Amino acid sequence: MKVKLHRQYRLNFYYIFLIVLIISCNNQNQSNKSKPTESEIGSTKLKFTSGVRSILEDSKGNIWFGSYNEGVCLLNNGKLQYFTTENGLSHNQVRNIYEDKNGIIWFECGRGLSTYNGKELTTYKERNYNSKNEWQVNESDLWFKGDEIKGYNKLEKYPGVYQYDGQKLSYRVFPVTPKPEDGFKYYISTPYVKSKNGTIWFGMYGAVIGYNGSNFKIIDNEYLGLNGPTGFLHIRNIMEDSKGNLWIGNNGNGVLKYDGKKVINFTAQQKLKKEDTKGNSLERVFSIGEDTSGNIWFGTVGSGVWRYNGNSVKNFAKDDGLASRHIWTIYKSKQGELWFGGASPSGVYLFNGISFQRKY
Template sequence: MNKNLILIYLILILTLNFSCLDKKSTSKRINQLELKATSRADTLKFTSGIRAIFQDSKGNYWFGSLKEGVAVYNGESFNYFTINEGLTDNQILSIQEDKKGVIWFNTQQGVCSYDGEKIVNYTKADFEKPQVNLPVQENEALQSQWMKTDKDLWFGAWIKEGVYRYDGQKLIYLAFPPHKVLNHSDNLFAVTDISKGKKNIIWFGTYAGVFGYDGSDFKIINDESLGYDRAIAPLHIRSILEDSKGRLWIGNNGIGVLLKDGDSIINFSDKNNLIHPTSGRKGDKSMPGTLEHVFIMTEDSKGNIWFGDRDAGIWKYDGVKMTNYTKKDGLTNDTALSIFEDDKGELWFGMKDGKVYKFNGKTFERQY
């Protein structure tokens, strides 16, 4: 073979080999970058229940626990806050964000905020004075402070019969208006849940009744207005939701879900045969396939109503039928303490064992 042809042939072979090597090397680097971008460098370390899930305006996810404080996930790692960092308590009841981007926590012992640098406590020193059974003059003075704007953040006041309102400048305590009390016992009208509704109304669910406030007047729903005998089937409200159709859902610990649609109120659980015939309706552990102890409710962007039952898993109501999700659908336990839809329309579920799931449309996928 001609020496020149042999030389050209060798050069071509070497060129092809180096080209293949370079392609393999480039492919490896891309794969490594993709792996780094999609893998989590950290995972949520909570083992107690997830009481609250929230996504802030920067896209960070916040997780409030039952006993271990709060954690924030920035897409790569978690950062934790407890009483050691300034929280008033390690049990987180709710998480919100104000118009300035400050994150607010309602804990079992007080309201505090985090501006990205420090935690500020607003209630420990200023609001520990009990506000129930006040003198008439002082009660009337507190009533005159009731008002609402679009900037407000609202917080339950734990064992006190009222709420805290943050108007963007200050946080004040507001006592509920005088109301008829049936078989009163301690903490009967302590707030358990809050829901903003249509027609400028905000609903406050308490153990023994519901207060609706529209900026000027109150609506009160209690045993008497519902025709319930507390000795037989007591109200024990744990969750409340006004949906996009203006219907008010009232979740109880024992008697299931009440549904107020206009002037009519029905027991939604009873109507759908979701209360067991042997149920005592007073908080006893319920059977599978029931909806008797409803601790959390939300409506997704498609109009589905979601319920978290204490004993019987997660339920979805699509307006026609009820669907029950339990451990058979990928969950590690049957108690959801929080349900949250993020800005992508993805549904997150916080469970009592500290696990966090997302719903893929059919089953639940463990996230943390």
Template sequence: MVNLESGTARSLAVSGNLKQNLEIEMIKNLINLILTVFISIIVISCNGQVKSKSEQNQNTEIGTIVSGLDNQIWVIFQDSKGNYWFGSNGNGVYKYDGTKIIQFTTKDGLAYDQIRGIQEDKEGNLYIETQNGISKYNGTEFTTLQPIKSSKNEWKLEPNDLWFGYNANDLYRLDGDSLYELELPRKDLKKAFGIETEGVPFEGNNNSPYAVFGVNKDKNGNIWFGTATAGAFRYDGDSFLWFGEKELSTLPDGRVPGVRSMIQDKNGYYWLSNIYSKYKINSDLPKGYEKIEAAELPEKIINDKILYFMSGIADTQGKLWMTTYDDGIWCYNGESLSNIEIHNGTENVLLISIYLDDRGGIWLGTNNDGVYKHNSGKFEKFEP
């Protein structure tokens, strides 16, 4: 005989257990769902924080992307990575990587916005020479170098030294670690030139005859310094050779061209910022050098043109290119001189500097029309 009441009770009990198990399972699933949603929210939030941090890092990169260059570009330089740098006369420095232009100014840590020189050390750091100090750029930030005024006058000549002329009593030498302020040997300038010489009160230079206007290295690694009115000096690491010629100082009409650029031609002669004379080292002579006429000049050229150049280079074929401020470029092929005038419409382009890049390309920095580049036998306005 079957006990219906007992079977019913067991059925109800089983039913109750199933219901309870289902409820427990539903609660577990709900808890798992809540945990999953919570974890997802945390992950998304973390990812958002990482992205924000990345965006913040991008926003802290210095410099401003601009669409073009300033009209007054005084300095042109190509770094070891192939980037071009253009130093302006009041709006900082521009970096061009072939795609975009980035402008750096005092807002980014640059010492001053008037640029007078750009160099690179063996580590790839750039040194921006300004009228208010020298800024080092390591690819991330700018720092201003602090010079050491040493009573020992730390004169040395090492292959990796960098030399600067602006904002110094005479000049600076950077040996990779320290920036030394140096003094050139003093000479009897009145005896050499027949007059009392004075300096030129340009901004960024002292009013001294020995203020350095130009620094160049020759093919043998000797360093040359051109001054305001004290002539030129060559330093070979041991001693100085002084070029105390009248055309390298104050001129009879009172003009002070300064020795701004020193270039060596393929015959070993040095052109010291003018095309009146050229010099060759000769230790057998009393002065230590010989001086001859640079090139035969037609009378019309002598009367109409200023024969002092601001900047000069020797190209890959040995041809000399020398820029004047408003009389164009002088070219010397080893035998004769020619003159190239640079115009923008009816206006003369005022030339400040000339630069030879690592591909043999010739560039011009100007005071009123940006940058020019030599293309197919002529100079054309450079439009990045």
């Protein structure tokens, strides 16, 4: 009898030991699943899926990333913080990001404007419509597109731009007479450019308008002699290089270069149309940038990135580490790096001299 009881005790102890061991292993597995992997710890990879449309490195060292339709993200001390319309953003498409002279961050959204004062993000609602023709140029002004995604609101009425002088946001009307067939010709489609000679340039889908403090310069289809067979302007980016040339990127008509006197079609000049290359082309250009060596870079849809060194043009695509097929923006960091913000898939890429690597 005592032998049987002893055996029973041993069996019970064995079963209990197995149960404890199984529970312990399960808990360990669950614990491992809840812990981030080594690659996830300290990761600064953006979770955007719609694309990185705008970038700003502010005066405090923070980096802001605007998305196509998922709001904006702040990178601060290695941590990512996301903001959407639920947090005070006027719209989840963030086209451009600027910092004013007081350190306030401005977000030019698909609809409206928002600001960040270091603590909170709010929609900026104040507007002045009483001085639409009082154009002026000040050194620290910021300029923004109209409030609507398409067209003009009842107070804007006509094509124009908002000017912020540090105190007041005022609407200025462009010296153009829209026609019913113009469609979105005068809707602003690019960040503004401050030229070295003092001219402010505004890129619209169908025109580029410059203002130097006294006169306007208008580059449009009529000025260029464009028509149906040649293809019309569809401007997606403008950039002034270190030599004072204004580069105009089009979705379909390639790159134009304006030296202050004449405009040339750079894409046609370099024989980089589809009919010439039979592959990747320089026709659908959405972003332009210049690196510290003076090379001009062009971001495209479907044809990777192109680099112009003053003599020849070189193409970089998926085989060179550039996974994104749509490069929305090219941004120069304070360290002089060029960051390429893209979509399909989303990400921010850095060129290391040989190939591209994802940075954010």
